[in-house]
Amino acid sequence: MGQDKELLLSLHIDQKIEKSKSIIKEGLEKFGRDKTSLAITGGKDSTTALWIAKNVCDEMGLKLPVCMFIDEGDVFDEIREFVEYIKNLWSLDIAFLKNRDVAEKAGALGDTVKASSLNDVNRAALSEMNFSEEEFPFIPDSTVCNHLMKTLPMREFIVKNNINLMSIAIRWDEQAARKEDAFFVPRENPPHTRMHPILHLRERDIWIAIFKNDIPYNKLYKLGYRSLGARCATGRASDIPAWMQDLENTPERVGRGQEKEKMMDQLRALGYM
Amino acid sequence: MGLDGVPYTLLKEYIERGLMPEVGKLAGTGKLLKMKSTLPEISSVAWTSFMTGKNPGEHGIFGFMEINRDTYEYTFPDFYSLKERPVWERNGWKSVVLNIPQTYPAKPLNGVLVSGFVALDLKKATYPERVFDYLSGMGYRIDVNARLAAENPDEFFKDLFHTLGKRKEAIEHLYDNEEWDLFIAAITETDRLHHFFFDSALAGDHYDKFERFYREIDAFIGKMASKAKEDGAGFLTCSDHGFTPIKSEVYINRWLMENGYLVLNSGDGLTGITRDSRAFNLDPSRIYIHLEGKYGRGPVKSTEYEPLRNELREKLKEISFEGQKVIKEVFTKEEIFKGPQTANGPDLYLLPNYGFDLKGVANRPNIFGMTRFRGMHTYDDAHLFSSAPLELEDPKIEDVASIISEWVRGSAP
Numbered sequence: 001m002g003q004d005k006e007l008l009l010s011l012h013i014d015q016k017i018e019k020s021k022s023i024i025k026e027g028l029e030k031f032g033r034d035k036t037s038l039a040i041t042g043g044k045d046s047t048t049a050l051w052i053a054k055n056v057c058d059e060m061g062l063k064l065p066v067c068m069f070i071d072e073g074d075v076f077d078e079i080r081e082f083v084e085y086i087k088n089l090w091s092l093d094i095a096f097l098k099n100r101d102v103a104e105k106a107g108a109l110g111d112t113v114k115a116s117s118l119n120d121v122n123r124a125a126l127s128e129m130n131f132s133e134e135e136f137p138f139i140p141d142s143t144v145c146n147h148l149m150k151t152l153p154m155r156e157f158i159v160k161n162n163i164n165l166m167s168i169a170i171r172w173d174e175q176a177a178r179k180e181d182a183f184f185v186p187r188e189n190p191p192h193t194r195m196h197p198i199l200h201l202r203e204r205d206i207w208i209a210i211f212k213n214d215i216p217y218n219k220l221y222k223l224g225y226r227s228l229g230a231r232c233a234t235g236r237a238s239d240i241p242a243w244m245q246d247l248e249n250t251p252e253r254v255g256r257g258q259e260k261e262k263m264m265d266q267l268r269a270l271g272y273m
Numbered sequence: 274m275g276l277d278g279v280p281y282t283l284l285k286e287y288i289e290r291g292l293m294p295e296v297g298k299l300a301g302t303g304k305l306l307k308m309k310s311t312l313p314e315i316s317s318v319a320w321t322s323f324m325t326g327k328n329p330g331e332h333g334i335f336g337f338m339e340i341n342r343d344t345y346e347y348t349f350p351d352f353y354s355l356k357e358r359p360v361w362e363r364n365g366w367k368s369v370v371l372n373i374p375q376t377y378p379a380k381p382l383n384g385v386l387v388s389g390f391v392a393l394d395l396k397k398a399t400y401p402e403r404v405f406d407y408l409s410g411m412g413y414r415i416d417v418n419a420r421l422a423a424e425n426p427d428e429f430f431k432d433l434f435h436t437l438g439k440r441k442e443a444i445e446h447l448y449d450n451e452e453w454d455l456f457i458a459a460i461t462e463t464d465r466l467h468h469f470f471f472d473s474a475l476a477g478d479h480y481d482k483f484e485r486f487y488r489e490i491d492a493f494i495g496k497m498a499s500k501a502k503e504d505g506a507g508f509l510t511c512s513d514h515g516f517t518p519i520k521s522e523v524y525i526n527r528w529l530m531e532n533g534y535l536v537l538n539s540g541d542g543l544t545g546i547t548r549d550s551r552a553f554n555l556d557p558s559r560i561y562i563h564l565e566g567k568y569g570r571g572p573v574k575s576t577e578y579e580p581l582r583n584e585l586r587e588k589l590k591e592i593s594f595e596g597q598k599v600i601k602e603v604f605t606k607e608e609i610f611k612g613p614q615t616a617n618g619p620d621l622y623l624l625p626n627y628g629f630d631l632k633g634v635a636n637r638p639n640i641f642g643m644t645r646f647r648g649m650h651t652y653d654d655a656h657l658f659s660s661a662p663l664e665l666e667d668p669k670i671e672d673v674a675s676i677i678s679e680w681v682r683g684s685a686p
Contacts, residue, residue, distance in 0.1 A: 132356060143348065179545060180547075180570065266390070266416070266419075269419035270419055
């Protein structure tokens with residue numbers, strides 16, 4: 001993949017979008033529109049991927065597959081508004097997922113959730129991850145909450161709707177952990193295939209595609225956010241619009257997971273890492 | 274009282290030099306012993322063994338960081354990651370616990386808890402809230418600013434003494450004003466001073482600071498010991514590991530790369546690990562075999578595991594620096610851990626000879642090097658002081674919890 005990857009990353013934006021279209025087309029032909037779902041977050045990447053998918057479906061004479069939006073417990077109001085906006089704009093069918101049991105038992109952010117107060121499914125999910133404490137804090141980007149609030153609703157959605165192909169808008173240059181990903185990846189638990197149609201787009205390409213094709217984007221980016229996640233785990237990278245920042249030389253996820261960054265910083269100061 | 278990183282041999286030397294008369298007096302009436310830390314001899318692991326009385330194979334904390342087995346990003350175990358409970362939670366004793374590492378974020382308990390390193394936010398580090406109000410009001414410091422040590426030593430020393438002052442003030446306040454059956458407080462400033470300046474511990478440019486610092490520690494220990502005596506409480510101090518000066522840092526991941534065991538295609542930690550990589554190291558010297566099935570990109574088949582582990586064990590023993598052997602001993606996980614968490618521990622653990630500070634950093638250009646650090650942890654030179662007779666002659670840090678338990682159960686010793 002090494003050489004192919006370099007080649008794909010160096011393409012012109014129009015060629016990159018053509019490549020994305022051919023991936024989506026391949027996925028839809030192989031798995032069928034009704035067994036496909038598109039994950040959306042209201043962020044720039046999944047909105048761009050959705051726009052590309054819409055073009056493919058229009059060309060194929062299909063209605064867009066169902067979109068999946070996960071509410072992890074701390075969603076920006078601006079994201080809700082934006083998702084509502086594109087829903088109306090493109091007549092989207094969106095499944096809004098939320099682990100209500102955990103969210104209700106937690107109440108507010110940072111509150112303690114007693115494991116024994118949760119339903120069987122959530123308790124089983126906790127023991128699956130070897131969690132043996134009696135309680136945990138409700139912090140959407142923590143390992144426990146990630147599992148309960150994101151992984152679990154997605155799994156249920158896939159099983160319940162018999163989804164075989166899940167499209168996710170990750171990119172190779174987004175963070176180092178994505179570097180080895182492929183366009184189609186088989187996954188277990190539950191068995192399905194992940195499709196990554198915009199892997200080869202860089203952060204800069206996304207903004208070029210957005211402005212060139214008039215794709216809607218969330219106003220938070222204009223305020224300086226580069227990457228959007230749970231509200232409590234997302235910060236502004238700068239106070240100038242995302243697309244005007246030094247995209248090539250500063251980290252995209254700079255405002256994300258600030259607790260983790262702080263922790264790493266303290267450990268580094270003492271010679272770890 | 275926990276004294277982070279204070280070696281037995283240093284205490285003996287300072288008593289000898291007359292720098293620590295109070296501890297000297299205590300040692301005359303009680304018992305001062307050399308104590309073994311945990312493997313890895315790291316604060317998070319050792320203090321977890323201290324508070325649970327268990328080894329890492331049971332409590333599940335093997336270091337400050339672990340790795341996500343699919344994305345290879347670092348993850349950071351916190352207080353909620355412990356698989357065994359601290360003695361105070363197990364027994365529901367009325368307790369005050371201040372500044373013990375690996376207790377962040379604070380969990381509710383019968384008493385007061387203020388988390389130690391790595392604690393990011395004082396509010397999340399404190400239970401209950403009224404104690405947070407007190408601490409934020411008096412200007413409590415969770416930790417010194419370690420970055421200052423290399424950039425501006427004078428400012429670092431100022432910060433060190435200031436932080437120690439606030440720590441002592443908070444300890445005394447909670448001691449005097451809270452109800453407790455068990456009172457535990459740790460001083461971290463010792464460890465911070467040692468990391469950056471331990472080459473001056475016996476003589477050198479900064480020896481005057483060591484003198485001043487340890488006289489202050491001595492006076493405080495004397496004060497707390499006499500308070501405990503008045504209250505009819507047993508008094509104990511211990512450290513989580515010892516310290517020794519650094520001859521060289523040793524970058525084990527670099528060694529793995531140069532010997533063909535590890536290939537990284539990016540400089541961001543281990544996230545760029547390739548499918549050709551057969552082993553990697555996490556701080557300080559936890560070697561993991563990159564097994565297929567266990568790790569997303571692991572190429573090593575289970576049948577290849579033992580031969581590879583033996584091969585690595587033999588080769589790693591041979592690393593040398595200016596004619597000296599770097600590694601004292603190589604352990605398999607089965608040799609040093611026992612309990613249900615053993616499988617999550619490192620496949621090999623390297624214990625270095627004094628002076629060789631083994632590191633997990635992945636992007637160093639050479640196997641050996643020096644940075645701003647002047648002191649490294651030691652395994653066999655922690656200390657334990659008890660005001661009451663102890664039967665133990667060769668204690669390990671995980672023994673301390675049972676001493677504490679006996680004392681609390683039997684009232685004062």
